[in-house]
Amino acid sequence: MPNRSEPVVITPRLLREWPLPVPEGDKASRGTVLVIGGSRFNPGAVLLAGVAALRSGAGVLQLAAAESTAAALSIQVPEAFVVGLPETAEGSVAGKPPERLADLAEQAQAIAVGPGLDNIDETRALLRQVLDAAGPETALVLDAYALGALSHDRDLLSGRKQPVVLTPNLVEAKFLLGREPGDDLSEAAATLADRYGAVVSLFGHIAAPDGRTWREESGDAGLGTSGSGDVRAGIVAGLLSRGADPAQAACWAAYAHAGSGQRLAPRFGRIGFLAREILDEVPHTLAELSAG
Incomplete structure (x- = not known):
């Protein structure tokens, strides 16, 4: 187990000294994000994550969701290329995706898997095939x-070369750890990072497998709203597609997520804003950091 550092507080100054890549050229230079999820009864999660990726600077967005929702998603997010995935009788995304999804996974710069999925066994089969199809440098x-699938099958990431970021909430962290995360979330994040060989972003606590840790302190209660986690995962994916390394993407995303909520608080109160309202604030928050 690597030596763990004391958590570094994420501040605007820290991020400005750790600037995001600024791709030059057309949309292809900012990378392609593929978001995979969205059961028949929860297609909105894919929408939130996908739009968050675009708002974070991704150049091309592709959405893969339950076939019954694909047409509606293509209308709601006209900027995205949308692929319908086979469903079970209950409306879950089936674990045997079409070949087209494997082609998209191979070519994407970043892939977010999970928003809106609702069946552990089907997700585990789907995730394994996506991991097999993704390129060695695909984040x-x-x-x-x-994350539920990973908690059931820890070997899913074993021997993989792709950089990975895990974005659990407290319940998901419990299953990944096999215990309650407790009060020391920095320790919990670091344990998960070491166990799974991935960067972990847990409730404002970020840990890398090499022992580095960070803490974001400006997040408020308003972020604990339905769909907020999907937005955060999408921000991470968008930053990865631009060329950020996993720890950098997780730290910037944590601050951008929290800062966007702060921008909404004067209008809606600390706990009155919606996840979809966070989306429009993300580019402003990122621009202020980059300009400073």
Whole structure:
């Protein structure tokens, strides 16, 4: 186990001294994000994560969700290329995706898996195939039921070369750890990072497998709203697609997520804003940091 550092507080100054890549050229230079998720009864999670990736600077967005929702998603997010995925009788995304999804996974710069999925066994089979199809440098963000699948099959990431960011909430962290995360979330994040060989972003606590840790302190209660985690996962994916390394993407995303919530508080109160309202604030928050 690597030596763990004391958590570094994420501040605007820290991030400005750790600037994001600024790609030059057309949309291809900012990378392609593929978001995979969205059961028949929860297609909005894919929408939130996908739009968050665009708002964070991704150049091309591709959404893969339950086939029954694909047409509606293509209308709601006209900027995205949308692929319908086979469903089970219950409306979950089936674990045997079409070949087209494997082609998209191979070519994407970043893939987010999990938002809106709702069946552990199907997700585990789907995730394994996505990991097999992804290129060796394709960055992955595992969220929601993808983390549940990982907790059931720790070997899913064994021997993988792809950089990975895990974005668990407290319940998902419990299953990944096999115990309650406790009060020391920095320790919990570091344990997960070491166990799974991935960067972990847990409730404002970020840890890398090499022992580095960070802490974001400006997040408020308003971020604890339905869909907020999907937005955070999408921000991470968007920054990865631009060329940020996993720890950098996780730290910048944590601050951008929290800062965007702060921008909304004067209008809606500390706990009155919606996840979809966070989306429009993300580019402003990132621009202020970059300009400073």
